[in-house]
Amino acid sequence: MQAEEDTLENEEYEAELEIKNAEGLHMRPAMQFVDIANRFDSEINVSNGETNVDGKSIMNISMLAATCGTKLRIKAKGPDARQAIDALRELVEEKHFDEPTPKK
Amino acid sequence: MEIKKGIAVSPGISIARSLIIDSEDYRIPRRQIKPSQRMIEIQRARNAFKDAIGELTRFESATDKPEGGKIKDIFAVHLRFLHDRSLRKKITDMIHSDLVTAEYAVSTVLREIASHFTKVKDAYISERAADIYDIERRLLTQLLGRKRENVEHLKNEVVIVARELSPTRTAGFDRKFVKGIASDAGGRTSHAAIVARSLGIPAVVALEDLTECTSVGDLVIVDGNRAIVIVNPDEQTIRQYEEYSKEFTELEHRLDAIRQKPAVTRDGVEITLLGNIEFPNEAEVVLEKGGAGIGLYRTEFLYLNTQTEPTEQDHYEAYAETVRVFADKPVVIRTLDLGADKYTQRKRFAPEPNPFLGLRSIRFCLQNLMLFKRQLRAILRVSVLGDVKIMFPLITNRHELMQAKMILHDVMEDLDEESIPYNRDMQVGIMVETPSAALTAHSLARDVDFFSIGTNDLTQYTLAVDRGNELVSMLYSTVDPAVLRLIRTVIQDAHKAQIDLSVCGEMASEPEYIMLLMGMGVRTISITSPMIPEIKQIIRSVTMEYCNNVARKVLGMDSERQISAYLRDAARKILPEAF
Missing domain, CATH: 1.10.274.10 (PtsI, HPr-binding domain)
Structure with missing residues (x-):
């Protein structure tokens, strides 16, 4: 029992998500991102290849200045890591923050 | 003593102790702690x-x-x-x-x-x-x-020194105590500069690091005629400036003496001189200076002062205050021109990449009908209090004009249903301030009672120059041959359609340009109120024949430089003191 809980605590998932909305990760999308990240107990880290920041901080997320087409590597660690990654993937790649994607 | 050179944006001279305020930019000294x-x-x-x-x-x-x-x-x-x-x-x-x-x-x-x-x-x-x-x-x-300086309740005369001033902050200044304004940032056409001019407070801007070389309580001279600010002047300089100040006041008084006289040329052509205002409390300044009404009442101030959306009653009261001051004299209320300014852009989520070509002015209103209708209702309601006219800004095509008029009509019907009185025959006009409106003026003229040429935007859109951008602002000139050609078209089309025409941009407040406009056929101009006496004096010292001559010459010139030099020269002959 004890052992299983330990593995749960240490569950780690990661995914690469691409910013698809035309205007990039500006203020409102950054807000949506941290709002979702903060719903989970897991630690969430976001990296753009250069910097690695706390996914629950709007300051850090918005400072990534991720424009359309940027790929972010998201790592979640904790009891609900998988759900956190799924929820963030849905926001970024499927709903693209309820914003329009660039015109082809 | 330190002498700093800037850009003069509002004429006059003031000598007073400094009050340093930082509305945008608190200066925080690095204070070490234990x-x-x-x-x-x-x-x-x-x-x-x-x-x-x-x-x-x-x-x-x-x-x-x-x-x-x-x-x-x-x-x-x-x-x-x-x-x-x-x-x-x-x-x-x-x-x-x-x-x-x-x-x-x-x-x-x-x-x-x-x-x-x-x-x-x-x-x-x-x-x-x-x-x-x-x-x-x-x-x-x-x-x-509370450590912030309180500008609203001053007891002594001061010169305000700031990094940058917002128009709302400037408009809140008490004319009795704020004797001068000096700021590090800003330009001739910045909004705060326009407000300082309309309040008649001498101002110099773009002084770069003035806030760093001034301390609270320093004696400061603001020379809005020579674009100079002097910090801690010596005895001799103070005496010299007291002399300048006296001379300037005398000139102002001489101009004030012609306040009640009509704006008529020596050969008997009458010009209607109206005032531009932004805030209701400026209405009285227009009367004081001898304006015959309001040719441009900007209404954006209602949106710049509050955190919450103004109600119909807020609109109504602000307009009623002005209209009552003018009784039977005309008051032209321009509908909201919000959009490309810093204020709305800041409030927007994703700022537009190109706001001046974006959702601004009438376009913004046509997409925000509740806000637009609220203002139209208030304007219609005040129309029974005096000679109120309504003006739509930034019209670019006939369709927009028809849409705006249709919405005005809807609002009239609503008022009919509620039995609220309004003037059914209220005149409806448009600002002609885009090249497209100027080029289609003949067709737009069929559906309006008057045109008002907004030379600032017309110039910026015709020459593709952002006048706030220092890198290209030298290309901005209202007397560029291209702009003058458009203005001439609009004047001719208004005359052909027999509708009223006025000019309300800053061009009309420039002593150099007034003769040209008159010569081109303009008979009504609307200008910032402190300029009314000076412009009236020019009108009273010229003949229409001379103005026609000036216009003929200028319209034959093909370079902006040549035109500017010629006009400056012509004006200097008429009113040497102002140049």
Whole structure:
């Protein structure tokens, strides 16, 4: 029992998500991102290849200045890591923050 | 003694003690603290966050109207920042390790973040810096509280020294005590400069580092005629300036003497001189200076002063105050021209990459019908109090004009149903301020009672120059042959259609240009009120024949430089004191 809980605590998932909305990760999308990240107990880290920041901080997320087409590597660690990654993937790649994607 | 050269934006001379204010930009001295004070400063920072959150939450819940959505979003983002643990930790860590005050830590950390954003190439992202400055300001207000200088309740005459002044801040100045304005930033056409001119307060801007070489209480001379500011002048300079000041006042008095005289040329052609106003309290200045009505009543001020959306009654009261002052004299109310200014862009979520070509002015109103109709109702309701006319800005095609008129009609029907009185025959006009409107003036003229040429926007759109951008502002000239050609077309089309025509841009307030406009056929002009006496004096000293000659010559010239030089020369002959 004890052992299983330990593995749960240490569950780690990661995914690469691409910013698809035309205007990039500006203020409102950054807000949506941290709002979702903060719903989970897991630690969430976001990296753009250069910097690695706390996914629950709007300051850090918005400072990534991720424009359309940027790929972010998201790592979640904790009891609900998988759900956190799924929820963030849905926001970024499927709903693209309820914003329009660039015109082809 | 220190002499600084800037840009003169409002004429006159003032000598008074300085009052340094920083509306946009508190100057936070780096104040070292002792290790034992760490916890006190950290607690002050925490309290500032807590109080700022409280204040924002109240604003957020007060913004409950549908069109407040974007503003609400902004409050929500700011709240996320204030709750951000990483941000708070960064600030408290700095207090702890660098031994500085809470103000200093807040300001330094947030400015670092803001400068990070300004460096990003993407326009949407770099505009975020404005949000960060806003958060910084909010926290500093909490920390500094009452330590801020209070400009609203002055008891002594002062010269206001600031880094940058917002138009609303400037409009709040008490003319009795604020004798001069000097700022580090700004330009001739910045909004604060226009407000200073209309209030008749001498002002010099673009002084770069004036705030750094002035201390509160220093004696400061603002020379709005020569574009100079002198800090701590010596005895001799003070005496010299007292002399200048006397001469200038005498000139003003001489001009005031012609206040009640008509604006008629020597050969008997009458010109109607109206005033441009922005705030209701300027209406009386127009009368004082001898204006025959209001040719342009800007209504944006209602939106710049408050956190909440103005109600129909707010609109009504502001307009009624002005219309009552003018009784039977005309008052032209321009519908909202919001959009491309800093104010609305800051409130917007994703700032437009090209706001002057974006959703501004009448376009903004046609997409925000509730807001537009609220203003139209108020204008219609005041139309029974005097000679009120309505004017739509930035019309670019016939379709927009028809749409705006149709909405006006809808509002009239609503008022009919509610049996609220209004003037059914209220005149409807448009600003002609885009090349497309000028080029189709013959067709637009069929559906309006008057045109008013807005030379500022017309020039900027015709020459493709942002006059606020110092790198290209030298290309901006209202007497460029291209602009003059458009203006001539509009005047001719208005005459053919037999509708009224006026010019309300800054061009009409420039002594050099007035003869040209008259010679081109303009008989009504609307200008900033302090300029009324001077322009009237020019009108009274010329003949229409001479003006016609000036226009004929100018319209035959093909270079802006040649035109400017010629006009300056012609005006200098008429009113040597002003040049």
